[in-house]
Amino acid sequence: MSNKKKIYFYTQVIPAETGSGASVRVFTNLRAYLDLGYSVELILFLEDLNKNIELNKPLKLIEIKKIQIGSNNYKFFEKLAFYIGFPKESILNHLFPVRRIVKKEIEKRLAENNSDIHHFEYLNIASSIVGLDGNFIWSNHDLNPERYLSIQRIRNKIKKRHSFFSKHLKYFRLRRSEKWIANHSKIMLNISELETNIYQKRIKNVNSKLLPFSWPEEKFLSQSKVWTNDGKLRMLHVGSLNSMVPFSSLDFIIRKLFKIIPKEMLKKIELIVVGNNPNATFSNYIKKLASDYENIHFLGYVENLDSLFMDTDIQIVCSQFSSGLRTRIVESFVRGLPVLSTVSASNGLYGLENWKNILIGKNELEIMKIITDLLTDKSPLENIAICAKKLYVEKYSRKVHSKKLNNFINFYT
Template identity: 20%
Template sequence: MKEKILFITNLLPYPLDNGGKIKTFNTIESLSEKFDIDVICYISDEEDRRNIAGLRGIANDVQVVCKNLIRSVSFKDFFIDYMKSLMTKYPYNVNKFRHPDFERLILNKLSNNKYYAIYVDHLQMMVYYDLFNHENTILDQHNVESLIFKRLIQSENSVVKKALGAIEYKKLRKFEIGMLHKAGQVICLSEEDQKEFMQLGINKDKINILPIHLKSSYCKNNKSLSGEKFKLLFLGSMSWYPNQNGIKWFLENVWVSLDKRYYELYIVGSNPPETIKQYHNGKNVHVTGYVEDINEYIEKCDISIVPLFIGSGQRVKIIESFAKGIPVISTSIGAEGLIYTNGEDIIIADTIEDFINRLEDVRSNRGQLDALTFNAHENFKSNYSAEFLPAKLQKIIENCRG
């Protein structure tokens, strides 16, 4: 009989339509090889209940609470929620994950089961730590949350937003440090993240570097032809601000300087704001919104662009591109935490001029694209294949139990 793990995460990790969900789903699937997994999470609306079936076969039980966490219905609702969070010890982005029904689900599971470990997926869900206060708690940090917020404040021009952001950052940093200390083991994605946690005073011995691991069931077949337009792909949910910020920078600074006779741009991802939608013209700029199958766009495009300037952790979209055979051009921050060699398995560009020049280079030398694609796929097989994940997670759990 398998031991049981209680897995607490923010959103139901299905369908697999963003990087966070993909990482979480693969983690649950890998854990299920050795353990029975009980999952508690949120869904954004009642229609999402049908997606619980996506975890059938890998989770023993899935319990959900319906709450819209992605964005407030209106600014008024957001402002009310934000003011409420100011009255608590929790930062806004943590406080919004508190819900009495979620608390009841956790308490019910704890009273009726004996768990080998508690797996907390995302820092925000540690808001419930006092309920289980479990020495065998694993905290899976998808990002260094306080670092993301610090970079966000630094990129903000509004004095008011900077002031409010400073309050939020102080509370978030305090919460993050406290929860990192309380967790028995911490998982992060890269050496960079590990160093950030150590600078926050966390013992290196409890920090496990575990890169994102993916399955590779699809690989791009279509090869670009020199006579066709060079097709660029930006992939990512617009609910995540760094994606909005990055593609807006690209459109305003790089895209305007490219010769449109030779280029076409696909912006693929859910919830694009009007500031991005306005660029859609159906000719050389396509803003798709949510799509069922991103492979359709990977197949038709020549290169994936990752112009990110905010964030931490690891970009699933880059590892996914490595796996699926589409070359990548990214900023240093976009590729932060990844194992790569610039110019061999990825192209790094941090300025407007770099992006323009590197795109022109590969557009005129399609053979370079083939070399990038091959090297990136070899990188994926060596470092990010999901076949290695179960054993690595098992070791972390055993370390947690001492």
């Protein structure tokens, strides 16, 4: 380990074994470096420095540096640069105010040793490398400009937020930002084939690579569950009601899917919704939609999901764009709970085969057909769960995750 470069790991997302998909993916990326024997300093950018950070094994021994970030102080000339299109660093400062603070931390560490490796989680933190030179790895989790437009479309369902001009101006600024960041990165890590392939075409000479993301706890791989053909289907949905991606999924399920399912069939379906459901705009919208259905049960935030994964028949994931819920799909692979997904929700996850290791429907009609089949016969679910676990072990596991990362580091840094 002594002859290895040090890893500086920059993130605004607190790594955790449970909770949001973002926290889980950051956790497993951090763990992969430790599995490879690197010395890691975790640089966390927090609004509240008193926030208690508890990292369990294997992260317990890493060095943690907390950096305080304040409110976003937009500067006039940076806003002007955003509209006129230059200079690039002013545009980035306007889009990502945190980069001013992050960049200072990078410069301090580059001054000490410019051969070490600097890893950046998400676009906003990675934007800080533009204008600097080093062994930079950008961990990218989305098609960022497209995700921005998708979120704006969802927000417009509730309340109009931005004009067409302002939305598309930001979209194009995000596109340019990605190019600048990628050009300063030795490696751009992506979580799915979708992003990997698009960025290889979108940005010239970028080292856009697919890095599998593992699940924090792999003990579930050895567990098995039993499905009973009792004529009922218990569907689990995981994610905060006030978060855009789970909101998109639940909106589709309630407003489109349940609308076309006959009432007698709905009586045989139970939708169990787990996740924060605060008194807030999007959460209240979903609860209002659900008020017409007695078969939808909101459990709120649940710390331990083990019993729910054992007691339900499938996890349903129906978001209308590819983003955070893909992490929930991988979790289901590990836990042995088959997934029923829309095409968009699972887009880019590698190794998927419909009716072999996952259930995928193109639209509400196809998903209803799958549900109808399962209400008649759940026996295919056991084999789907077995094949999904096999896919995880071969393509996503902790061992595969760290091995791929090691190959990229050795080749590109």
